[in-house]
Amino acid sequence: GAGVSQTPSNKVTEKGKYVELRCDPISGHTALYWYRQSLGQGPEFLIYFQGTGAADDSGLPNDRFFAVRPEGSVSTLKIQRTERGDSAVYLCASSLTGGITGNTIYFGEGSWLTVV
């Protein structure tokens, strides 16, 4: 596609519910990233995929957070038993290749999650 696409753009959910956020990267990009951004802060790294595998998941805050990329393209970030502190913008990004090649990383518009 033309850019990184994220759905939904906005999600309001009740505390304790399960949420899925979807990311469709730029066509042909092998690297995919998830970030979380709270109000007034910079984005915080969550997880990075190279192809289908998670190359680095060190940013996932706890075991309620999980992400998959089964076919090396679309990715889903899954949050179980949501808490009010999970409220944030979840940003997805992709790049042509990962690693240390210094490729530009392109971001989507984000999914705004509000847990009430």
Place this chain on the structure above:
Amino acid sequence: SQQGEEDPQALSIQEGENATMNCSYKTSINNLQWYRQNSGRGLVHLILIRSNEREKHSGRLRVTLDTSKKSSSLLITASRAADTASYFCATDAAGGKLIFGQGTELSVKP
């Protein structure tokens, strides 16, 4: 955790003036990238500077990198009201993931 720190946190200038934002980081890097974010929108890539480069230009943007001081600066010349946004530096240390700073909120008054 945040790697970089931007300075100042907020900057307000008049249209036509230059805006300078600074970024400091802690660990060795492969490259440093600057991004812009309009309120409520995603991040837009502005410029990438590699660790072996000292200065880079793109239109009205000038980025410098001093690896000995672990710092970078972004200069926007002849600013416009449309430049109003938050600006973030992000370092690529290893594995391709970016670590972002807290950002500088730039306001350009017409």
